[in-house]
Amino acid sequence: MKIHVFKSKRKGLTKLIVGGLHGKEGRVVKPILKSFILEGGPRSGMLIIVPSLCSKTRYVSTLSRRYFETNEGGRLLSLLSHYKPDVYVEVHCYAKKAYESLTSPVRIIRKGVPRLIELEQGVLIGSSPPFLLLTGLFRLGITVEIPCRNGESREILLRLLRVVRDQEAIDKIISELMRLYPKQLSEAIKLFETYKQRLNIP
């Protein structure tokens, strides 16, 4: 696992971006995060990027507590407790056949988490897995799923990550995403509020 740390001289938010949390998805996500690293760091604060948390592992869903007992899950928890980021973004990729279940309105009943919202080109966003949210180790958590096979989604992911890197406050990240994707963001926020109530998070 490689960790890339950008540290600006100016004080600011700490942001952690982690890719390749499962099985072989790192193969798709890692090159995109590596090219994002080449663009440079933030104007303030700290940006930590892990292009691929694992390379080839048995699939355990991050929605399950068991994930955090695996090596990669343990590494993720150590990263979060070490950096205590203000913003935490995890980037996955999904096979075409998973699209329906990831975006299904009954996902909350089946999996205990709200459906993901499509920004564009199959790029889906939502909040963090319940176990992580409940740790309180970060303030804003975003989960991104991109299609494993859709080159167009790369640019959309990069645009999203640039917003996270460049905006210097949490409310500014949210309002910039809201400006880019007004309908999708209001829906995602609405789903997040219900999800928080379900988890008893104030």
Ligand SMILES: [Zn+2]
């Ligand atoms: Zn994944």
